[in-house]
Amino acid sequence: MRHEIRFSGFGGQGIILSAVILGRAAALYDRNYAVQTQVYGPEARGGASMSAVIISDEPILYPEVTDPGIYVIMSQQGFEKYGTRPAPAAVMLIDADLVHSRPSCTFHEIRSTTEAKTALGRVIVANIVMLGALVAVTGVVSTTAIEKAVLDSVPKGTEELNMKALRRGFELGDKEVDTR
Amino acid sequence: MSKIEFMQGNTACAEGALAAGCRFFGGYPITPSTEIAEHMARRLPKTDGVFVQMEDEIASIAAVIGASWTGARAMTATSGPGFSLMMENIGYAVITETPCVIVNIQRGGPSTGQPTMGAQGDMLQCRFGSHGDYSTIALSPSSVQEMYDLTAKAFNLADRFRVPVFVMSDEVTGHMRERITIPDRVEIVSRRPLEKGTLPFRGGDDGVPGFPEFGMGYGVHVTGLTHDERGYPEATDPHIHAALVQRLVSKVESARHDIADYEMVNPDAETVFVTYGPPTRTVKQVMHDHPGEGVGHLHLRIVWPFPERLLRLFTNAKTFIVPEMNMGQIAREVERHTDLPVISVPKLGGELHTPGELQKLLEARP
């Protein structure tokens, strides 16, 4: 089974890191195959950034995402550039406070930035909250795998904060699934 | 114990080089190759190696050639604009028979072009870019695993044939992250030292002279001028020049079937894809999604010297299809070696051919 996941937001939100962590979780800890790609622009901060992950239980041949089944959108500009034409069966997680538009497909409003700012006190972990919600809603990787992958990807000394963020994301994601 | 990693292509390239014993990296920052230099800057000082950021790409390849003469396995990595700057000294490496590895993470050209987008537009430049006649070896990875494996292999080829060897990758493979298996160790075939009392530029049976490492008492004079077998400048004797250039070309060309590294699928097919680098992945996807359509595939991991014999092994072939991220640079080479129709499938702009695009071509077959 091949899953294609597309992440988009603005530069500096950790969009690319999110995709790397997800790919790592799948490839190293779930022992699946994964490819992570990204679109590079000249700007290091701001702008619309995009990164994609393909996860599969067989070797991945064509490495580019063509028709994502899962979207994670964390900025309005990111939505406009990379999220306006999802397949009807696609699922989209959106940061409800930063994205004003809503897609035609199934979507989940995750207030990851607000949650990171208020409940966790550090806006920088918004992407990890979102990653937790993504895993809870879609199950593309196991929770143990994503926990391990987050731990080896974040700076030393921030493990606890990031774990908290991830688990908060699991809760937000679970709530979305339960209420449906 | 081999281990599994989730690694970026550029990092895998650097790690492959380190595994092969690369001890010197001279480079200059350029997108999309910079991660290779950054990784070498972190790793080399911890492995008894030397990393130096030079003032430009001309200096980078010069430093690499200098380092190689001390016996070190040495490399640089760059992209289009830097590759263009290196051309003169690449010719110097060719005529002085200096083993070295040059990685080109290709991006859209000409000129500054598309720094963050993939391309395969330098495939002829790596073969013909420096002035004069010569022959080179160019490898083309299509996955992160091959970035590791082929970079390591490039050092062996450079040492065995005493030539600059090109790893012609691209932004797509360089920036992609994938699962790879890092082997315990990689095969290392070192350069053969020059036997004392032998002339330093006399080719052996394979046309390749032994290597007189600096500081070992050989007292070798290395010059970019046409030279005799002693290494002494002899730039006006037509016979010496012709013999030297013919040896430089034939030491590589006569070994081309031995050098060849490829995958062949469905040798009985009538329609045959010929690919190298990322379009290989698209073709594999199409063949996976539509099995039993009589489609064959020749995947070249080494493009130069071009192993033309392989085309003839597809005995039922009626058409060759060559998808490339350029305007048909290798399709032209395929055409040169077959009387059958060759369909070039160029793609410019930085994106890889999609499976749909190639599938459409197959459906259009009579």
Place this chain on the structure above:
Amino acid sequence: MSFEDWFREDRLPHIYCTGCGNGTVINCTLEAVEQMGWTVDDTVFISGIGCSSRAPGYIKTDSLHTTHGRALAFATGVKLANPRLHVVVFTGDGDLAAIGGNHFIHACRRNIDLTVVCMNNMIYGMTGGQGSPCTPVGAISTTTPYGAAEPVFDLSELAVTAGANYVARWTSYHVRELTKAVQAGLETPGFSFIEALTQCPTAYGRRNKLRQVSDMVQYLRTSVILVQKIQRMRERGEPVPEDKIPVGEFVRRNRPAMGVQK
């Protein structure tokens, strides 16, 4: 071992014109290398392109005769990859200051442990006498037929400013001073730059009323002024002649250096 033992006899005769100053500079350099106790096996000569750059081809050590302007970049690779080797670079004014200018300032900045001997003959000799960045204003060359109009590069001053640990300038007339300067350069860890003003009777003198070798040497000798003398004149408040080229040792210091054998 006598310093004649450094030459490859089977390469003779050499290509230098009668009266050329390069041979003097090469002899001074080999004399200094010999004084250091360095041997044919642990010394490497590296050069670019031009008359001066042919020098390594006449010397028995391992040597790299590289591309135009790039000798310092090649030498950087050799020295960093094997700091046990003593690396000496021969270059000229065109090779070093024009096409190789960027490598020159960066090698000085890195202060890499090399000794560079620049034969500044103020002209492109090998290609037949074109103007260089060091051709004096007003001098005739094949590309400055009405007299050179561009200001001249002061290579020694450039090396001092860019960070070299040792910088000196002499002429091919000042054989003993030049030899001592090269030796001081070889002794100094880091980047050492020795500029030798050299006569080129064929390509320069012939077009600039200095056809006789002795005229050219005399011209070099009388064009220079000792740095110590400039110092004394300044102290006494005397005017320093502006048309004279300072010679002597300009700097000897101990900035952090790269590639020094540990």
